[in-house]
Amino acid sequence: MKAGTRVRRNPRVVFRELSGDGGGAVLVHLDTGAYHGLNAVGMVLWELLAEARTVAELEAWLAERVTDVPDTAGADLAAFVADLHARDLVRLDG
C-alpha cells in the first residue's frame, strides 16, 4: 500500500464505542449486516478516519503518540487498512 493512498470511511458503516469492561468498538455494515469488532487501537484509528487521511498521515500519527512503536508498525497499519478495505469498511483513493 502506498504512503499516499488516501483512506476514508465507507459512509454505509455504523460505528459505536463500547462502554464498560473490555472497551473497543463495533462496526456494522448497513448494507450487508456484517458485524466487526475493533480493539482499542483499531478504534482510535477509526476515529482518526473521521476525515480522510493518507496512510503516511496515519503512520505519523502512530509514531507521534505511541511509545515503543514496534518495527512492524508500518506493516501492521497497512495490513489493518487492507483488512478494513477487504471488508468494505473503508474506501481507498490513489
Add this chain to the structure above:
Amino acid sequence: MDGVCFGYRVRGPVQLRYLRTGPGDSELAVCERDGPDPSPAGAPVASWPAAQRGGLAGRLHRDGQRFHLWVDGGGWFDVEPCRPRITVPAATDALRREERLWGVPALLCFSARGDLPLHAAAVEVDGGAVLLAGPSRAGKTSLAAAFVRAGRRLLTEDLSCCRMAPEPELVPGPAMLRLRPDAYGGVPPDGMVVVGRDDERVHLALADSDRAGCPVPIRGLAVLRSSRDTPAAVPLAAPTALPELWALTFVLPDPASRAQRLEQLLALVDAVPVWDLHVPRGLHRLPAAVTTLTGVLG
C-alpha cells in the same frame, strides 16, 4: 378467543391454544385466509435452508409494507406489521399452525412495534427474566424445561421479545414448550399439560395459573455452550458477547432495521449482565446448570 402474546391483545376468529392472560398494550388481528394463496414476485428477502432434524424450511418475501412467509409443510402466512394483522393458512393442523404463527410472523410485527427479537428462551427467576440464548439445537428448550421442573415460570420458549425502554423488559411469548421425545422424560413438568405429540416433539402448554402475559424486567442473559465439564457461568464482556448476540438477533435486510437493532443490542448488553453458560451434555445434568445460573443471579 381472548388473550395476549408478545404484548398483543389477540383478536379474530382463529382459535389459539397458547395465549396468555393480561391486558396487553396493543392489538393484533389474526384471521384465516379465505382467498387464493399469494404469489409473490421476485427473490425472497430471507430464506431458511432445508429442514434439518425437525427444523422448518421457509422463505420470506416483502411486498412494500407487507410480508409473505412460506413455511414448508405449513403454507403461506401474510403479515402486515403496520396494522398489525396476520393471515394464517386454512388449518390442517391448528396446533402446528399456531406454533408457526408465533415465530417469524409475530416477530415481524413486534419488530415493527420497536421491540428487539432475540433467538432465546426465557424463564422467570425471582421476579426477573433470564434469557437463555443460542442458535437452534443449542439446548434452549431443554434447559428452559429444567427451569420449569425446578419451579420457575416459562416466559418464552425460543423467541424473546425484548422491550428496551425505559429499562429492558421481556414481553412473554406463547405459553408453549416443545420438547424432543428423548428430552421429555415421560412426565410433563408441574403446571404443564401435553397438548400434542409427533415424532419430533412433545407439545406442552402452560397451565392457566402460569400464563400471566405482563412484561418482566430482564435480569440477565446467558449464552449457552455445550460442555463436557461441570456447569459454569462465566461473565462475558461486551466485545465478546455482542458478535454472538448479533448473530442471534433477527434483523431485516435493510439499513434502518440494522441500525436500530444494533442500538438496541448495545443498550441491552450495557444494561444487563451476560454470561457464558457452560451446560454439560446429558439431561440428568441440566438441574446443575439451573442451580449454577440461579446462583450467579444472586
